[in-house]
Amino acid sequence: MQTRSSMPLLYSYIRFSTVEQAKGQSLSRQMSYAKEVAKDKGLMLDDSLTMKDLGVSAFNKANITSGALGVFLKAVEKGRVPAGSILVIESLDRISRAAPLESQGVIAQIINADITVITATDGKEYNKETIKQNPLYLVNIILILIRANEESETKSLRVRSALTKQCEDWSEGKRGFRIKCGKAPKWCIWDDKQKKFTLEPREQAIMLRKIELYKKGFGGLKIAELLNKEFGKDTIHHTGANVYKEVKRRSLIGELNVNVGDVDYVLENYYPALISEEEFNFVIANSSKRGAIKHSQKFVGILSGIDVFKCGTCGKSIGSHVVYRNKRLEEVKSSHKRYGCVEARRKSGCTMTSTIQIEVIEKAVVKYCQDKVNLQRILVTSIDSESINLEENNLKSQLAQVMTEIDNLVNVLSQLGDEPPQAIALKIKKLESQSIDIGLKIKQNKNKQVKIVNTSRDEVTDRWLNLTKNLNELGGEDRLAIRQLVKDTFKSITLHINTDSNQENGLSSVFEQLLGVKETSLFDLTFVFHNDNKRIIRVDKHTGKMIKGLDLEPN
Numbered sequence: 001m002q003t004r005s006s007m008p009l010l011y012s013y014i015r016f017s018t019v020e021q022a023k024g025q026s027l028s029r030q031m032s033y034a035k036e037v038a039k040d041k042g043l044m045l046d047d048s049l050t051m052k053d054l055g056v057s058a059f060n061k062a063n064i065t066s067g068a069l070g071v072f073l074k075a076v077e078k079g080r081v082p083a084g085s086i087l088v089i090e091s092l093d094r095i096s097r098a099a100p101l102e103s104q105g106v107i108a109q110i111i112n113a114d115i116t117v118i119t120a121t122d123g124k125e126y127n128k129e130t131i132k133q134n135p136l137y138l139v140n141i142i143l144i145l146i147r148a149n150e151e152s153e154t155k156s157l158r159v160r161s162a163l164t165k166q167c168e169d170w171s172e173g174k175r176g177f178r179i180k181c182g183k184a185p186k187w188c189i190w191d192d193k194q195k196k197f198t199l200e201p202r203e204q205a206i207m208l209r210k211i212e213l214y215k216k217g218f219g220g221l222k223i224a225e226l227l228n229k230e231f232g233k234d235t236i237h238h239t240g241a242n243v244y245k246e247v248k249r250r251s252l253i254g255e256l257n258v259n260v261g262d263v264d265y266v267l268e269n270y271y272p273a274l275i276s277e278e279e280f281n282f283v284i285a286n287s288s289k290r291g292a293i294k295h296s297q298k299f300v301g302i303l304s305g306i307d308v309f310k311c312g313t314c315g316k317s318i319g320s321h322v323v324y325r326n327k328r329l330e331e332v333k334s335s336h337k338r339y340g341c342v343e344a345r346r347k348s349g350c351t352m353t354s355t356i357q358i359e360v361i362e363k364a365v366v367k368y369c370q371d372k373v374n375l376q377r378i379l380v381t382s383i384d385s386e387s388i389n390l391e392e393n394n395l396k397s398q399l400a401q402v403m404t405e406i407d408n409l410v411n412v413l414s415q416l417g418d419e420p421p422q423a424i425a426l427k428i429k430k431l432e433s434q435s436i437d438i439g440l441k442i443k444q445n446k447n448k449q450v451k452i453v454n455t456s457r458d459e460v461t462d463r464w465l466n467l468t469k470n471l472n473e474l475g476g477e478d479r480l481a482i483r484q485l486v487k488d489t490f491k492s493i494t495l496h497i498n499t500d501s502n503q504e505n506g507l508s509s510v511f512e513q514l515l516g517v518k519e520t521s522l523f524d525l526t527f528v529f530h531n532d533n534k535r536i537i538r539v540d541k542h543t544g545k546m547i548k549g550l551d552l553e554p555n
Contacts, residue, residue, distance in 0.1 A: 008084035010034070010043045011072070015053040015063055015094045033120030034088045041086065059097040059152040064106065069095065073106065076113045083114035091121050092141060093148035103145040160260050167258050167265040179267070181258050185251045188271050197271050206231055207246070207274060214247045215283060217480045253280045281446065298322070298329045300479040302362055303339065306487045311341040312496035312526070313352035318342065320358055334359045339495070354497045356523060356541060359472060361495070363544035364525065366471055366482075368537060369464040369489065376461050378533050378551065379489075392445045399438045406431045460488060489529065496524040522547060 012034035031050070038045040051068040064070045075081050087110060089095060096103035107126070110117055116127040124137070131137045166179045176195040184190065187203035206227060213223045220240030227235050236242075250257060254273035258265040275283075301320030303309040309318040322329070323336040340355030369375050409428050467482050474482070486493075498520070521542065527535040534552035539545065 008043075008082055008086065009049055010038055010041070010045055010086045010088065011081075012045070012050040012088045013053075013069060013072070013094060014050065014090075015056060015058060015067075015069070030090050030094075030120075033090060037086070037088045037118055037120065043086070057097075058093065058095065059149075059156065061096065061098050061102075064096070073109060076110060076115065079113075081113060081115060084116075085114075086116045086118055088118050088120060091119050092117075092144045096145070097148045097152040100142060100145040100149055103149070104142060107141060107145075163258065164260050164263070167260065167267065170267050170270070171265065179256065179258065179270070181256070185249070185271065187274060199272050199274075202231070204274065206235060207252075210236075210243060211247050211252075211275065211283065214243060215484070216477070217484050220244060247283055250280070253277045285446075298324075298476075299337070300476045300483060301339065301358060302479050302482045302486055303365065303493060306483060308487055308490050308493055309339070310492055310494045311343065311350060311352055312494045312524075314341060314343050314350035316341065316343045316350065318495055319345070321345065321355070341495075352495075352497055356495070356497065360539070360541060360544040361525075362471060364537065364539040364546060365486070365493065366464070366468045367544070367546065368527075368535075368549075369461075370468060372461045372465060375464065375489075378535060379460065379529060379531065392442060395438055395442045395445065399435060399442070402431050402435045402438065406435070460485070464489075490527060491530050491532070492526075492528045494526040494528075496526070526552075 012031070014030040016030075034045055034050065037043075051072055053063040053067040053069060056063045056067045058064075064073065072081070072087075092103075092107065096106050107117065111127055111131070114128065116125055118125050124140075126137060126141065163179070163181060166177065169177070170179065178190055178195075184197060185203075185207075187200055187207045188197040189200050190196075191198045209227060209230065210223060213226060218226070220243045221238075222240075223243050224236050224238050224240030228238065251271050252274045253276070254269045254271045256267040256270035258267065299320065299322050304318060304320040307317065310316070311318055318339050319342040321338050321340060322332060324332055325336075334357055337358040338355040339358050339361050341350045341352045343350040344353045406428055409424055409431070412424060463485050467478070467485060471482075521540060522538055523541055525537050525539060527537070529535075535549060536552060537549040538547045540547060
């Protein structure tokens with residue numbers, strides 16, 4: 001007796017490549033085929049076995065790599081589809097329109113698993129037995145797949161040609177048309193009368209709030225929770241999974257980026273901009289290791305979690321650690337909230353096992369930054385924007401030179417024929433690698449400029465005064481704002497506790513020369529600002545009072 005899991009089943013696979021086809025007869029037509037086959041074969045059609053890839057391409061194999069057909073093929077591979085089962089499709093090209101050899105391999109995988117493929121348009125059945133009886137079925141399969149691939153290739157070329165023309169027309173200043181490429185952002189809609197995109201007020205407000213919360217340092221889960229509370233249930237997915245991608249899309253400043261073949265088009269002002277390019281660059285510059293708090297996180301250390309606070313012994317991160325012992329956060333003693341080296345805590349080789357009260361270190365940093373005159377002096381002094389711009393121009397010049405060399409070598413190769421010398425090919429590969437490295441340096445240089453400009457404003461010093469009042473009484477959201485301020489102000493803060501001649505590469509002797517012999521009740525902090533100015537301060541471990549301080553020359 002056959003069990004349910006071993007009985008032959010009737011599967012139906014439905015696919016079309018554009019969403020617009022759902023509005024026509026394609027879906028209902030393909031669904032009716034399975035019912036007809038089930039009736040002819042005397043089988044029950046289980047709707048749960050109907051697989052749908054709606055608006056999914058078979059030319060680029062999306063239905064296999066990320067679609068329902070791919071799931072079915074994995075089940076076939078693992079033997080979970082009973083032998084003798086039937087797969088009903090409209091035609092073979094519904095399975096694949098990729099290169100014929102690849103497509104034939106997919107169909108062969110199904111048939112070799114003792115599954116019959118029935119094409120409803122012509123009623124043909126493809127299985128081991130029918131192909132053995134009529135080998136021309138194999139030829140028929142190949143011919144259908146060749147034709148399907150050629151049709152898709154031709155259509156793809158036509159689409160690319162039309163898309164290229166649209167992009168070039170836009171670049172030349174022509175307006176009043178919509179480029180048929182991907183979906184527009186939710187916060188803008190196409191206006192048929194004005195022939196341009198306009199802002200959708202509600203979605204605009206949601207996106208701006210999303211950016212605001214992201215800049216404050218909230219994680220995806222918390223952002224989703226707040227947005228769904230403020231704008232209504234299910235405004236965004238409860239995990240906030242797409243937040244990190246959305247805030248980095250250049251559509252926020254009005255750009256549409258289109259890739260056609262080997263050409264990348266950047267279409268400026270295609271969408272109405274939500275934020276300025278300056279604000280966007282600042283979001284990007286601060287996106288790496290921005291220190292977003294976890295949804296359930298109780299305590300926010302204003303110095304930890306943002307890749308700023310470093311150990312003076314091993315150079316790795318300083319983290320915050322709170323010992324709760326079944327107490328609420330507000331009941332935990334100050335002595336049980338401490339900053340210490342993460343690697344030392346893990347016993348991963350760092351010898352700086354001593355820790356300092358969080359309240360003491362934060363008090364010292366805040367007290368220094370609340371001195372508006374002193375902070376402005378070190379932030380504004382020696383900002384050599386001319387030097388940074390010169391560096392950027394040099395990098396761009398290097399990049400242009402590398403790209404010229406690549407073009408010249410490519411021209412040489414085109415004249416040599418099909419067998420280019422290995423040396424030239426390797427040279428091109430090396431130059432391409434150099435161009436990527438230079439491009440990365442240009443990006444880092446731009447981020448540095450953004451941070452320096454942002455840090456040098458009077459607004460930063462004012463924020464230190466306004467945000468840090470009554471620091472010990474502030475809750476998580478307020479401390480999160482100060483954490484962002486720390487990142488805006490400092491490139492790094494390094495903690496030195498028990499230095500000796502064998503630690504920190506002999507830095508103790510340097511510190512002694514600059515600040516004098518350090519007692520065990522003291523510790524040192526080295527501040528490095530985004531303009532590369534440096535400051536060392538010596539602090540009392542118990543009170544957080546600054547004992548001494550001096551400026552260092554930038555490297």
